[in-house]
Amino acid sequence: MVHGLCANELELKRLANDLCEGGFSVVIPQIDGYSFGTPTKPWYAWVDQVLLQIQRLQKRFKSVSLIGLSMGAVISMVIAQRLRIPLATLILLSPSIAYDGWSIPWYNFFLKFPSWFPFISKYQMKESYPFGVKNEEMRRSIISSLKTNQISDAGALELSYESIKQGYFLIQEARKNIQLIYSPVLIIHSVDDEIVHVRNAEWLFRNISSSSKEIIYLGDSYHMITIDNEFDIVNRHTVDFLKKSVNAYFDEPVFETQFPISTRNRRKLAKVQAELFQLV
Numbered sequence: 596m597v598h599g600l601c602a603n604e605l606e607l608k609r610l611a612n613d614l615c616e617g618g619f620s621v622v623i624p625q626i627d628g629y630s631f632g633t634p635t636k637p638w639y640a641w642v643d644q645v646l647l648q649i650q651r652l653q654k655r656f657k658s659v660s661l662i663g664l665s666m667g668a669v670i671s672m673v674i675a676q677r678l679r680i681p682l683a684t685l686i687l688l689s690p691s692i693a694y695d696g697w698s699i700p701w702y703n704f705f706l707k708f709p710s711w712f713p714f715i716s717k718y719q720m721k722e723s724y725p726f727g728v729k730n731e732e733m734r735r736s737i738i739s740s741l742k743t744n745q746i747s748d749a750g751a752l753e754l755s756y757e758s759i760k761q762g763y764f765l766i767q768e769a770r771k772n773i774q775l776i777y778s779p780v781l782i783i784h785s786v787d788d789e790i791v792h793v794r795n796a797e798w799l800f801r802n803i804s805s806s807s808k809e810i811i812y813l814g815d816s817y818h819m820i821t822i823d824n825e826f827d828i829v830n831r832h833t834v835d836f837l838k839k840s841v842n843a844y845f846d847e848p849v850f851e852t853q854f855p856i857s858t859r860n861r862r863k864l865a866k867v868q869a870e871l872f873q874l875v
Contacts, residue, residue: 596610596611596621596622596623596661596662596663596664596667597623597624597626597645597661597662597663597664597667597668597670597671598623598630598664598665598667599664599665599666599667599691600629600665600666600667600691600754600758600759600762601629601630601631601754601755601758602630602631602665603625603630603631603632604623606664606665606819606821606822607623607662607664607821609821609822609826609830610662610821610826610829610830610833611623613830613831613833613834614833614834614837617834617837617838617850618850619660619834619837620656622648622652624644624645624648626641626644626645627640627644628640628641629641629644629670635755635757635758635761636761637761637764638761638762638764638765638768641670641761641765642670642673642674642677642765645670645671645674646674646677646678649661649674649678649682650678653680657845658683658841658844658845659682659683660682660683660684660685660686660837660840660841661674661675661682661684661685661686662686662688662833663686663687663688663690664688664689664821665688665689665690665691665790665791665818665819666691666762666765668687668688668689668690668691669690669691669692669762669765669766669769670765671685671686671687672685672687672690672692672769672773672776673765673768673769673772675775675776675777675778676769676772676775676776681777681778682778683778683779683837683840683841683844684778684779684780684781684836684837684840684841684844685776685778685779685780685781685805686780686781686783686833686836686837687780687781687782687783687796687799688783688784688820688821688829688833689783689784689785689788689790689791689818689819689820690782690784690791690795690796690799691762691766691790691791692766692769692770692791692795692798692799693766693791693792693795694790694791695791695792695795696788696789696790696791696792696818697789698725698789698790725789725817727789727790727817727818727819727823728816728817728818728819728822728823728824729787729815729816729817729823729824730822730823730824733822733823773799773802773803774802774803774804775804776803776804776805777804777805777806778805779805779807779808779836779840779843780803780805780807780808780809781808781809781810781811781832781833781836782796782799782800782808782809782810782811783810783811783813783820783829783832783833784796784810784811784812784813784820785812785813785814785816785817785818785820785823785825786812786813786814787814787816787817788816788817788818789817789818790817790818791818793812796810797810807840807843809836811828811832813825813828813829835852838850838851838852839852
């Protein structure tokens with residue numbers, strides 16, 4: 596699993612838990628020069644680190660799948676384009692192959708200017724309302740975490756010019772070779788994503804070469820779909836698609852493929868059952 600730009604595993608912890616309960620081994624790597632708290636490195640250094648990790652996993656496991664969130668989805672696309680041994684599954688969550696959502700500042704185009712442009716190298720894009728989520732309770736939690744730790748479930752407090760610039764280069768690489776993706780692909784994207792317009796996910800769906808591909812639209816979330824109102828839906832479809840794809844990869848029923856009950860809903864169900872037991 597690959598988290599978003601300048602973020603960490605907090606963005607993916609709920610989904611990771613449900614994947615583990617579904618029978619999968621999960622790895623969320625720390626990527627030097629990409630993850631929170633590390634000085635920015637060129638985009639190809641991000642790709643090389645994840646590619647090496649995937650190749651190591653392919654030697655240990657019979658199948659390896661890749662899940663990417665936001666810019667992590669773009670890294671995942673480039674990995675899928677380069678691997679000699681195909682992935683069992685590729686999951687793209689809010690893939691950031693453009694910055695054209697309704698919350699992106701009008702002056703965003705300045706970020707494409709070269710670093711010698713006056714003052715541009717000192718630019719910092721600060722995390723701001725709505726902080727990637729529609730859920731107000733989660734938004735309050737994010738704001739509190741950002742004030743205290745400079746990092747939250749939705750990512751870092753700010754992104755540097757250099758990080759964003761390298762992200763643009765990565766996007767260009769992913770878009771240029773989009774037809775080299777043949778693994779089964781699931782794309783999940785909110786129709787109200789404030790960072791990346793949903794038309795980009797639809798462009799991906801049309802141009803990826805995979806014979807097995809699905810796109811799922813969310814209607815009550817913003818960009819950070821792994822922690823927003825519909826995270827249960829994201830988790831359920833991700834686990835189910837992974838199981839179906841792994842079964843197809845081995846051409847045998849390794850997993851049962853009915854929708855799993857998420858951790859959150861399992862707790863609710865247990866609580867209801869306990870209350871009913873007390874009534875009896």
